[in-house]
Amino acid sequence: MSLPDQWRAARPKVAGVHLDSAACSRQSFAAIEAAAQHARHEAEVGGYVAAEAAASVLSAGRAAVGALTGLSDVVFTTGANHALDLLLSSWPGERSLACLPGEFGPNLAIIAANGFEVHALPTDGDGRLDVEASAHLLAADPPALVHLTPLGSHRGLAQPAAAMSAVCAGLGLPLVIDAAQALGHLDCRVGASVVYGASRKWMAGPRGVGYLAMQPELAQRLRPRLPPPEWHPPLSVLQRLEHGETNLAARLGFSVALGEHLAAGPESVRARLAEVGSMTRRALAGVEGWRVVEPVDEPTAITTLEPTSGTDPQKVRTWLIAERGIVTTYAGVERAPFELTAPVLRASPHVDVTLGELEQFAEALAAATAQV
Structure with missing residues (x-):
């Protein structure tokens, strides 16, 4: 069984799509x-x-x-x-x-x-x-x-x-x-x-x-x-x-x-998370109204989305949870007060995320941006 399959099988079935591991991952x-x-x-x-x-x-x-x-x-x-x-x-x-x-x-x-x-x-x-x-x-x-x-x-x-x-x-x-x-x-x-x-x-x-x-x-x-x-x-x-x-x-x-x-295997987990980060950034690169901050090949699974048209990331996060069951993170400037100049949205899937879930998130993000 692959690492993503092992991870998913070891946990309760997720209610929606969990893209919030940088805040709190799902326990086994x-x-x-x-x-x-x-x-x-x-x-x-x-x-x-x-x-x-x-x-x-x-x-x-x-x-x-x-x-x-x-x-x-x-x-x-x-x-x-x-x-x-x-x-x-x-x-x-x-x-x-x-x-x-x-x-x-x-x-x-x-x-x-x-x-x-x-x-x-x-x-x-x-x-x-x-x-x-x-x-x-x-x-x-x-x-x-x-x-x-x-x-x-x-x-x-x-x-x-x-x-x-x-x-x-x-x-x-x-x-x-x-x-x-x-x-x-x-x-x-x-x-x-x-x-x-x-x-x-x-x-x-x-x-x-x-x-x-x-x-x-x-x-x-x-x-x-x-x-x-x-x-x-x-x-x-x-x-x-x-x-x-x-x-x-x-x-x-x-x-x-x-x-x-x-x-x-820590090395296997690190390699998969780097792959997940690349998958996430590619899936989100074309969503209108948002800029992906990290380089595509950054070896991390944290993807930061910066609004380019005045969209409120906090309202988007709330909409994603309420309407689609997709959990992300709202990051206000207080997280890095001497570097962040405006709030951002953060996606942080773990090793079990699928390309289909990331595409689902990209579609929902576009819908949320149009709604809020």
Whole structure:
């Protein structure tokens, strides 16, 4: 059975057309059942006894994150925002950070809330990182941390994460990667110091789960605020970072989703998603009133549609759901406040999408544009 057929067969039948994996993918039967089974076990034996029984599966989930990131110290969080906040609030040194001008808006809010001064990394005209210019800038004025989002929320451009990692390693600068869109989509074993992200996007796990993966040396530098370090018995940094009172059922579902991804073959998934992106852009290239932002051969499955005639992407998204059962994403300028100048529509199908579904979307998009 092909990868698309395997993916589709492993999940409940979709009600319509799901082109929203960059927001929240569809979970598998196995991931759903793992979470439900744990909830039943909590009811049978109590939450804390059930938590002890789940320890080995959760350890396997952390190991899977480690395998996909190349980083051995892994803690579960409630999501990508929580992971970044944990990291930055625990940072003991100078509070300065370099990132792309198109950085995700909520990340910028967390960076500011933790008192970090932000320096913009140089990019080309499309918003792609200029590695050589960045190397010169970082060497001349090194920040405490370099932050890179290899695949953004508002645009499907793949950033040169491996090349940037090599630059940071040469300068002795910690590179922090936001892999919320990248894990399960692009190769994240690039030699970064930190990789963090969420379960619900391309990994197709439950909502409300994330991860923070770190090099051990960097993890030991952190000084988490809670609980106090003088508590007895003393807790390790990782124990202090990973909050115990959490939804373990969701973490178990994520662990199962990670295992399914590894079983499918990360390289095969990445290749198929690149193919899906090309299929999507070709299918949408001729829809009047919209411009496809990404190059056809960009190796990602995120396609951004920019209105060219004043159409409101939010109204189009609402119409597509109500009239055709097609789920896409409305992306307002707050997603990248220093790069986006107007709202856009985002399509992000997973590996199981068919050409027929993309053609159906193209026809519906034209109809929606005429209606709204």
